Amino acid sequence: MAKKNEPSPSAEGEKATMTTMVSSRVGSGRNSIALDPPPQESVRAAAPKDMMKSLAAEAEDDEVSTIEAYDDGRTEEEILEGFTTEEAQKKLDKYGYNEVLTVEEPEWKKIVSRFLGIVPICMIVGAIISAAVETGCVIVQNDVVDCACDPGRDWVSFALLIFEVVLIVYVDYRSEKNAADAVKALKEMSAPTCRAKRDGEWVETPVRELVPGDLIELAAGVVVPSDGKLVGHGEPMLIDESSLTGESLPVTKHPGDEVLSGAVVVQGELEMMVTATGVDTFFGKTIALLATVTEQGNVQHLLGTVAKIMCTLGLVGVIPIFFVQLFRDDVEWASSLKTAIVILVATLPVAMPLVVTTALAVGSYELSQEKAIVQRLSAIEEMAGMDILCSDKTGTLTKNELVLDKELIWQVNDSSAGEILRVACLAAKIEGGQDAIDRAVTEALESFPESEGGGLEQLKGYKVTKFVPFNPVDKRTEATVIAPDGKTYRMSKGAPGVMVDLCCEGELKVEAEDKIIENAQRGLRSLGVAIADGDETSEEEYKLIGMISLLDPPRDDTEQTIIDAQNKGVEVKMITGDQKAIAIETASRLNMGTNIIGSEIWGPDGEALIRAQGSFGTFIEQVNGFASVFPEHKFRIVEELQKIGHICGMTGDGVNDAPALKRANVGIAVAGATDAAKSASDIVLNAPGLSTIITAINRSRKIFNRLNGYVLYRMASSVLILGFFFLSIVALQFDFPTWVLILLSLVNDFTAMATSKDSCRPAEEPLKWNMVHTTIISVVIGLVGVLENILLLWLSDPRYVSWWSGWGLEELSSCQVVAVMYLNIAMTVQLNIFSTRNKYFYFITSERLGGAPLPSITLCIPVFFSILIAVLIAALWPENISLGGGANMVGCGWAPVGIVALWALVWFHVRDAIKVLTYKVMESGSDMFYANLTGTSKEERRKAVKDMIKKARKRLGLKAYQKEGLKNQIESHQIPHYDKVGEIHAKTPRMSVDESAAKVREVMSKIKALETEMRKLTKRVDALEGEGPEASPSGKKKRGLFRRGGGGG
Incomplete structure (x- = not known):
């Protein structure tokens, strides 16, 4: 092993080998993309414990090379001085940025993977068969008018299918990439920093610019930005390494101990010398070996289920079509297979993933305009159903700063509030190095009305000749002051008990002690203010002139945010580690209820309270908040609420909030949150205040409404297409060109994309999916559409009815009937968009009646042009253009087009009325329209x-x-x-x-x-209402107590 201050060639080689190995996977240095540390639970879930231990052992083996990397032969004194800017730049050039890299999927793989889904594969297979197989004519010619049918290869269907699948894949890819780019840009705006020593001074330095050998400061709440070694002198630190080692309890670290990147400082302050950065850190090596964990939200799971259901129903419908054409109509198997696949593709919700991604990306972008980073897109979905918001107090509901409550200044005898503030301010350190109390007193005087003795101008003319700062023995400050009139006074402020003993007796002492107890019960911190004549040599005693109260005030927008949340059906509960009295006072000022439970609930006595309510979750529902809680308590509160069916949100800013933020359905880190809180949250607020949460709730509920309308529309369209073509082929032996069906599907999917930007109102209550209602409504709308189109097909075919002659027109050929049916199906599907977006009649836009707003221009334009294209094709398609794929299509002329348009509009109103009636039947109350x-x-x-x-x-x-x-x-x-x-x-x-x-x-x-x-x-x-045991025997419903104009029960 090499000596401490000598480079080790073998270690250097080992380090180079490791760097090369990791770099080959994740890219190199400056050109790589930074990755925020993943949530702790994701890392633990993805990394086996054995892997973590092996990496820990590997990190220990690399200790020699690590020391070589940062030491450079410097003495301890030189290390504690930090680097100069030039030295840091040389290190940065050598080792690269401190970036944790991961194996990102190449862009081409992201694109290719989108072609490998069930729907794209079906479309590609259909396209290949269309081009490879000659399509014959299956149509049964009528006895009145005949038309030509030219068999051949269906190149148009091939081109349309390939175009549609490429379009869907491209738009889906671009939508996701744009959303990711927007999040990346916002993250760069809020890039993490740390305090590093450069050029002999402590400066804020971007974490990514740290280099081996840097000296940085660590404090509670900081996520360790790199591997390092604690240096200097100080008390031991508590470090939470659970996200790295799997150990749940914090570990104690002394100066000289190693700390790992990604760990969280729980307690203590020390300096750390960086020993490894980027992929050379323990955290970096771990991330390089782990795949990114992608979570899906509730709505995405639900829409995936819808897609599977529609695929199953589609197969049930097209398999009989395949066999009917194969055995009854003597059609070649390849041609029958192509028809079945095209109908299946038209039935499947091809654009569903795109609509979901686009809708969520739109929401993410809108929130980014409010300076909120959405780290998990599915959180937007879940926020729509959020019905309880748990919030930390300090720094979230409050400003996390000490201020003086000017409305609770206790005045003794004839003293005025302005005089008390002036004396307190003169007994404080006014300039430079103010502590929290002195700053609160100064700001209070500055903002106090001048008419009542406020304003710092009141201090002009006073001269402080001597100032004794606060000390733990006297527990008060004292200043000797010469007033403008030349008189000398002693002024003091301090701990209330000390000030009362100093200058009170008799009834005044009793009254002052009562005031102290009252403030303490309310969680307020009291300060006594006194004044005496003469300087420090005077024997005049102090006289108490008043008492001021200090508190951590609520944020300016917190109360309104709570009211807005309650109006949206979201109950806000306070969860704080502060004392119960402080929590009650804050809750009282915020008008959020003062039924706050303290630490007693976590003891033996709390079990009885919980049993009385049946479960802990039910007990939590009944209270307004909790005080004196620890991080594990916050986690359990959120967990218990989720167990009884609540969609729970959590806001916080500290390390102690991180577990609950991670456990909540929607974790929200407020502005100024610690790195630990940001890492655990789903949404990070970069602007002060909580009003963005209300904006996010409204946005999420709008997105939910858009998706709900889209699901209704798409399911109804699938039922219509599948039902119509099943009956038309099996019962009426009608041949419809496959390229026309593909064109119809393409246009419909294009229009469906616009629903992600439709105008809608946010619901006043949390939203949850009711797939039973959704399925029933969509099936009803779809079946009415099937009836409409089958009836029109039966009327239009002269084999059954001479319908067109009744309009004074010549009977249509079979090819013209194709044009008629194409137009009617297109109008049915497009008009359904306006019906499914509104629970009531499509024309009801009144908010009072619960109607949807007028559709957005973004939605109306695609619908208009879709119908216009269908009208032009149906009216003018020339007879001499045959594109294969089955029977030809010939324009039917303007008169039949007008009749079909009238037919479609009449049936649209019929479908809409049946939709409203169906909603009415499913509702358990009175007639909705009448009730409103x-x-x-x-x-x-x-x-x-x-x-x-x-x-x-x-x-x-x-x-x-x-x-x-x-x-x-x-x-x-x-x-x-x-x-x-x-x-x-x-x-x-x-x-x-x-x-x-x-x-x-x-x-x-x-x-x-x-x-x-x-x-x-x-x-x-x-x-x-006729539903309970006391219902009228006749079964008739009586007028309700709350019905307008109704009498008593």
Whole structure:
């Protein structure tokens, strides 16, 4: 083994070999792409434990070469001085950037893999058969008018199928790549940095620019950016290496110990010398050997299931077609197979993956405009169904800074709030090196109204001759000050108990101690402020002039965000490691309910509370939040909510939030979050505040609505195409050119892409898939379309009915009937887009009635041109152009086109009415259309009762109560309501701790009783609607309690 300060040739060779091996897999140095560390669970799931141990052993074996790489013969003193800029650049040129690389799939493989799915393979097989096999004429010519049919190779079908599959693959590839590029650009904007020592000074340095030998700072919450060695002097650190070694407990590291890239600092501060970067790190070698884990969201799984169902139904339909043509119609097997495959391709949701990817990419791009990085696209899908949002308090709901509450300044005798702030500010360090308290006091005076003695101008004319800073013995600051009138004063602020003992006695002391206890119960930090005449030599005693309260205030937009979330059906629960009193005060200021559970729930006494509710998840539903929790508690809270069916979101910013962020369906790291929190989250907010979460909820629900409309449309289209061609071939022996069917499918898929950018309103409640309803509605719409088209085909064929002569027109030839059917099927499918996007009649756009908004121009233009193309082809297709693929098609002229268009429009309204009727039948309440005009449906009445229960649980502070109608109801029931927390405390009689606890229990008991009554009321509503045991014997439904214009029950 080489000496510490001497290079080792063998080690250097070993290091070079390892670097070459890894580089051959992942690319090299400057031209490679950086990869963010993957989520911890993904690494553990993908990497066998034996692999991790072997890599750990390999890292130990490389210790000699690692030391050689960074040491360069420097002394310890030189190492602690760090590199100069020039030295760092030389190292960077030698070792490359500190980038963790992975084996990225080449672009050509990404493209090729898209051709290997079931649908593309079917399309390619169909295209090959179209070009290889001569297609005969199967059509049964009618006795009235005949038309020519030229058999031959179907090159048009070949070209259309190849064009469609290439188009779908290309657009899908580009959509995904554009989304990835957008995320990459945003990540580069928020590239991680660390504090490194360069040129003798600590500077913020991009992590990717670290080099072996660099000296960096480590502190709690930091993800170790490279392999290194702790140096210098200080207390041991706690390091979480669970993502690397599989050990769940943090390990203690002392100066001189090695730390690994990707580990998380849990506690402590020390300096670290970088020993390896990039692919030479333990983390880098691991990632180079692991494949990227890609997760699919709920909607993607669901749409995949839909595709399998449609494929199965398609096969059930086309197999009989194949045998009927083969044995009954004496068609060659290759030609029959081609027809079956083309019909199957037209039935399959070819554009479904593209529509999903495009919709999610659009959502990701829209969120990027709000400075939010979507790290997992499927999180957008899951956010649409999110019904509970768990949030950390410090740094997420609050600003994580100390401020003075100007509304809670306790004034003694005749002292004014402005005077108290001025004295506190003079007893603080005003300039340079302010601590959190001094800064809070100074900012409070600066922002206080000038009319009440505020503003830093009030300090002009005062001269501080002596200042004694805070120390742990006296626990207060003191300043000797000469006032503008020449008098000398001593001014002091400090710990409330110390200040009370210093200058209070008798009743004033009792009153001051009561105030301290009151603030402590509310989680506020108190500071006493006192003043005395004369300088430090004076014997005049201090007089208490007031007490100020400090707190970590809520973010400016937090309260509105919580209200908006509740209005969207998302309940926000606080989960914090802070004390219960602090959590209750913050929750009270945010009007999010003060039923906060402390650490007692995790002890033996908590088991009884949980058993009373049946399960821990049910117990969590009943409370507003938790205090004094540890990371494992946050994780369990999220997990228990998921067990009882909730889609749970989690916001946080600290290391202690990372486990829960990873476990949640949607993990959201707020601005300023630690690297650990960002790595564990699905969405990273780069802008301060939480309002982006509401934007994300709205975007996700819009995307859900778009996808739901697309699924309805596509399933209905598949039922229509499969059903029509099955009956037309098997029952009516109708021959339809395959190239026309392929053209129809191509145009439909092109239009379907536009649904990803359709206009829609975000739902007011969380959304969940109801595939039973979706399947029923789509099948009904599709079957009505089958009836429409089969009936038109029967009427148009002179073998059955002389329908066209009834319009004063000549009977159509079989080739002209092909044009008629092509036009009608095209219009049926295209018009279905407008029907499936609206639960009600397509023309109802009123938000009050629950209708969808007008379709976007992005959707209308493709639909318009699709119908226009179909009209022109059906009317003008020349007789002398035969493209093979079965029977010829001949333009039928403008008069039949007009009749077909009228037929399609009439049936469109019929389908739409049947759709609404089907929804009505499936709904468990009253007629939807009537209910929206004159009353409410049962489901809406249920929602109204639930809302009443929710509001009853809140603590008389929700802004919803300020709405005029509800406010009047509250006042009529003599329920006290105050707009400000300060008013509540000012008008509430003082109570002891025991009295307060008893009062809370009494209120909770009344709320529980109210909930019981509400449940009874719900049952009574069900009974009045004819569904409960108390229903009318006649079976007739009575008018509901909540129906407008209705009487009492």
